[in-house]
Amino acid sequence: MMHEKNLLGQRIRMLRRQQGLTLRALADGAGCSESMLSKLENGKGNPSINVLHAVSRALGTNMGSLFLPAPMPGVVMRRGDRHLAQLGPGNGQGVILEYLSPHLPGHVLQAHIHIIEPGGGTETITHEGEEAGYVLEGELALTVDGEAYHLHEGDSFFFDSSLPHSTRNPGQTTARVLWVNTPPTF
Structure with missing residues (x-):
């Protein structure tokens, strides 16, 4: 899903920049190539679960936070409204x-x-x-x-x-x- 890839890449880039990390620093921390990380941030990569785990750990977060643009509001999430x-x-x-x-x-x-x-x-x-x-x-x-x-x-x-x-x-x-x-x- 192109939307998911773009959202994922945007979240990774935002979290990386918030922490003042370069592509190289995050790639080193995640044990992947800078090229792969660049493709991922640009919505062109198709990473495995293991790569997403490594990237999220290097960013000090979890995989789910890579997919969500903002906190989900409220206590109740209605059918059809969930991500x-x-x-x-x-x-x-x-x-x-x-x-x-x-x-x-x-x-x-x-x-x-x-x-x-x-x-x-x-x-x-x-x-x-x-x-x-x-x-x-x-x-x-x-x-x-x-x-x-x-x-x-x-x-x-x-x-x-x-x-x-x-x-x-x-x-x-x-x-x-x-x-x-x-x-x-x-």
Whole structure:
């Protein structure tokens, strides 16, 4: 989604400049090339989740704050008004995150609905924290620390985020999973 890429790039550039960082300094801190970071800031890159985690850590924030232009107002977010972020190739093909909570510095909890198309899923990642989820609709293949689990509607899970984990929708219909983690990382 071009809008998402432009928004992501604008947020990264704004946060980098607020902290007085050059492209080179942020690239070094994130362990990526200056060229890749420049493309990302200009809405032309398609970074993996691991790259976005590294960039957000180097900026002292979380991935969710990279996608949001401003704090989400109020206590209640109505259906249809919540921010959606589509993950790209290498991040989570066929995965859309529906934000249920603001993802800004200082927040300690993060909640999404992961909308996973049939055959879609995420690459294997690790990060700090804990995660819990509940399958609202469809099926979810969850792999944690090399162990595969097949979940159906009504099943739930919990795991330490430092363990390698990935997801996939093995079903024929779109899966919707309520996903909560702390601290915020996406």
